[in-house]
Amino acid sequence: MVLRIEDVHLQYGSSVRAVQGCSLDVGEGELVSLIGQNGAGKSTLVKAIMGEVPVASGSITVDGASVASKSYSTIRAGVSHVPESRGIFASLTVGENLRLGAVTRKDKAQVAADIERELERFPILRTYWNRGASLLSGGEQQQLAIARALLLNPRILLLDEPTLGLAPIVVDLIFDVVVALREQGMTILLVEQNAVRSLEVSDRSYVLQAPGKVLGSGTAAELGRMPAVVEYLGFSPAEVGVTR
Ligand SMILES: Nc1ncnc2c1ncn2[C@@H]1O[C@H](COP(=O)(O)OP(=O)(O)OP(=O)(O)O)[C@@H](O)[C@H]1O
Numbered sequence: 750m751v752l753r754i755e756d757v758h759l760q761y762g763s764s765v766r767a768v769q770g771c772s773l774d775v776g777e778g779e780l781v782s783l784i785g786q787n788g789a790g791k792s793t794l795v796k797a798i799m800g801e802v803p804v805a806s807g808s809i810t811v812d813g814a815s816v817a818s819k820s821y822s823t824i825r826a827g828v829s830h831v832p833e834s835r836g837i838f839a840s841l842t843v844g845e846n847l848r849l850g851a852v853t854r855k856d857k858a859q860v861a862a863d864i865e866r867e868l869e870r871f872p873i874l875r876t877y878w879n880r881g882a883s884l885l886s887g888g889e890q891q892q893l894a895i896a897r898a899l900l901l902n903p904r905i906l907l908l909d910e911p912t913l914g915l916a917p918i919v920v921d922l923i924f925d926v927v928v929a930l931r932e933q934g935m936t937i938l939l940v941e942q943n944a945v946r947s948l949e950v951s952d953r954s955y956v957l958q959a960p961g962k963v964l965g966s967g968t969a970a971e972l973g974r975m976p977a978v979v980e981y982l983g984f985s986p987a988e989v990g991v992t993r
Pocket residue numbers: 761765766767785786787788789790791792793794942
């Protein structure tokens with residue numbers, strides 16, 4: 750397993766126990782989604798992977814090495830995170846944001862080719878290369894954020910609600926990119942509220958229920974046959990191809 754989360758407990762201060770005993774794995778080249786309602790604990794778990802929330806108990810490892818509570822060790826382990834807030838530099842241009850995405854890389858000679866690869870993937874970023882990032886639409890900013898994360902050639906890509914609030918056509922584009930990345934062998938953890946779409950594209954999914962407990966996990970077909978999961982997520986099993 751590339752990413753392994755074992756019996757993790759996370760809390761804010763002494764009273765808010767946001768995640769109580771969550772375990773999940775992401776294997777090499779797998780696209781795994783983490784889905785659940787508002788407040789289930791998804792973002793808290795992502796923050797813990799990124800070392801932004803301390804792990805009260807349990808373990809988080811990347812390639813067997815603990816990354817918990819130290820954001821530099823997560824980044825060094827090759828986790829590239831696209832936060833829900835996108836984290837781009839609004840006052841810089843698209844081109845400056847992309848160059849900055851690769852600033853920590855040592856193989857400088859390869860960076861221009863990789864930026865070109867991202868401009869092929871997201872043509873709108875070439876069109877708006879010199880435009881200030883703050884002037885981009887939400888969907889364009891999300892494309893910039895993903896392109897920037899990919900410039901680190903990550904071991905694992907962590908996407909936190911990448912389609913939230915975006916127009917349907919952009920949602921389609923983002924899902925197409927995620928599927929294409931997975932086909933190219935990228936290991937991906939996708940946090941999403943769009944349950945049916947996530948189930949459709951993922952190899953496996955984990956359904957998280959407050960306070961950060963796994964209600965069920967498996968393929969779309971397996972989850973579609975779990976009544977508690979279907980009721981919690983509020984979808985029809987037929988939507989994920991389960992007919993009986
Ligand atoms: N900074 C914080 N301080 C205290 N409690 C918090 C904080 N952030 C989140 N929580 C609480 O932790 C619980 C889990 O929240 P979290 O944001 O992880 O859920 P989520 O599944 O990501 O939801 P959403 O889809 O709305 O982002 C919630 O009860 C929330 O109120």
